[in-house]
Amino acid sequence: MPAKIGFVSDNLRQRRVAAVRACGRILSGERPLTMRERLAGLDGLDGMPDYYGSDGPVAELEARVAGLLGTEAAVFFPTGTMAQQVALRFGGTGAVALHPLGHLEMHERLAYAQLSGLRAVWPTTEPRNPTAAEILALAEPVSTVVVELPMRDAGFVLPTWDALVAVTGAARTRGARVHIDGARLWESTPHLGHGLDAVAGLADSTYVSFYKTLGGLGGAALAGTADLAAYARAWRHRHGGQVFQQWPFALSALAGLDRELPRVPSYVRHAPTVATALAGLPGARVFPAPPHTHQFRLWMPHPADALNDAALRLAESAGICFVGGWRDAEVPGMALAEVTVTAPALDWTADDVADAGSRFLALL
Template identity: 35%
Template structure:
């Protein structure tokens, strides 16, 4: 039986939101469109997309926002424009930045900008990581929260100091806010307060929001208009954005409203995990509705454990699992969404206990 077939049979799935089939998703979109009289946009011109762009800008506290077909396109374009406007000085990025880890050197091979790695790869940025850079910078790009280190956040005071430093030196401050909605509960502050002081913010329409894909870039009207033109030049001028916009807009407000509940559920999960020392959790306390769980077994053994729990107990404990830094270790990400929110406390405790027991057997 394939992993996909095993997952489909599981009655308890810990990570993420419940996956809708294409038929379910499209039916929900059709019903929402019918109820709200939705018409297609044409190359981004239409009431639906313009209202939604305005709504995202409003929530983030910016003058304007524009849809982009992917966050990858949105971010490298933003940082290229910032670098071009400042004599092509380097862009400062954390070692775990999405641009480094997942984008196949696009910034370099496509000549977008020069990048400077700064900071500790296992810690979020402090103010000193940025203020201590002696080089002239065109931009600083800060991920909030930092996914590759378990959803960690820079301390609030450090974040404010970074904002002040960039403002004083004319450095473009950009946020990789793919999961910004999730960080609001961790900081205990509205997203507009977190975003205040940034020149631009990218956020995803499909991660926490649960849409089909796509992204938004928010900033000043002038910058957003310039970025939109460059999206077109780079092949992002899709004739109908409406499928992506509908999929996000129809659940946008509900997802934002649910973020505090996801965060509280993450705290509960953290406490459950701490009852099993064989499962090591990063960060030391939840800072967003996601965690990394480190295992003292190989990635191959972790995948076997997942199959065992799915086959024998109907439990799907994690999705992707990665090799750890040390031999015979592995770790996985747990994003807390509707699945865990809807799972009874007792079943969560049972699932974690079964996972821990299987890991302990693997040590033998």
């Protein structure tokens, strides 16, 4: 029976992927690409590959990221989970200030505790990053204060620039380092009103992802001082991240920096138009309103299975990819989806969204 269940699940996933690939209009997300399409779109394939990440496109990528973030150095990692563990280990032992909704708690299997012996202190449980007052009020010393920009599991929310400056200053007052969990830092600068280098300049270490937002095949970078970089290279090896060649990841990340990063501000600007139109659907609610980035949460008063089925049927029958990935929310009777506004959604007007939404709900 377990094998049969998995087979059915795989078939459903393949059906959804096929439906979205055939859609002429996509509101949330991107058209899925095949492996051949992903590689065919990369530049630099005639160059020499990297050798254990010490040269070639990996070294080029590290230099590029350090330049964008205004740091002395940056180190490529195969995963963000690995990069974040090294960043927290560099800060020292003992306690670290984390948010219970942060990525380190929600999506990394508590690696900071299991692998490095660190212990979390929660400055707040509110669905936002901690305030300066909350950091100053911590009951015990912490080696590192982690700030997630944006906080995905709170709804892709960001602090104001002044609040961010204040909380990093409070961390320093407490004698703690500041680490930015910036997997989605690329889209945070419009709301913060400052560039990537200014944001990273507030921290001692900054992690960025290459597959989130930029559309890379995978990988991450940890940026900071030259001392951090030397430490990171040693511990990357110890964590098993000294991969022989990682040029496909590096080339796809460079492509994302060249092609996608310049377009991200336009996605952020268009997100409020999409969010407002979605909020006008019967029983719908969006958060935050307006969105802080090009991603936000959408709630609808219907079962998640019914919404996912309607999304699939709309894609197959009308070639319209509306909003998918629904899951039943904590609020009874409501389902939740994450909406991502990227290039395919830029030509959607508010009327387009409302019309597609009506067609979507009619299929329930």
